[in-house]
Amino acid sequence: MQFIVNIDVEEIGKAISFYESGLGLQLIRRLFGDTVAEMGGGPAPIYLIEQPDASAAAPGTSLQRDYKRHWTPVHLDFIVEDINAAVTQAVSAGAALEGEITSFAWGKLAGMSDPFGNGFCLLAFADRGYDHAK
Structure with missing residues (x-):
């Protein structure tokens, strides 16, 4: 079995910068109108997914994304x-x-x-x- 990791972030550019300089990952490619970044450097790809603050966290729920x-x-x-x-x-x-x-x-x-x-x-x-x- 393989797996991938998805991480919601508020700003894709800031996230790419952090995961590159802070944790040593490398940007592989940007997808979906530059709202998703595939990062490599570990055993599984990490996808950074730009999602607005306060957007719905899951369908059918009142939960909202919060980046605190x-x-x-x-x-x-x-x-x-x-x-x-x-x-x-x-x-x-x-x-x-x-x-x-x-x-x-x-x-x-x-x-x-x-x-x-x-x-x-x-x-x-x-x-x-x-x-x-x-």
Whole structure:
């Protein structure tokens, strides 16, 4: 099975800039009148989809998109070699570090959010990664 990742963003140009400079992804192509950007550089393509603030979040509901920091049960983890450098890079591109970098037996984790309120984590695995977790 394959999968793709879709991320709603308020401004496609700002989103492309953040995901390139903040997380090291590359723009592959723009689609659908430049409202969608396909980003590469990871194991699955990430599609940034421009959606206006306060637009309907789902058909048949009164929920509206909101680009303030929000919670969702699904988020992305980006695996990095140097977590301090990756946090600095992401923050300089507009991300927010939410708390301290935390150390575990399996490695280090930094909880972050992108400029559109979407949460993500940066992970730097120790030698055996999750094999340390029991």
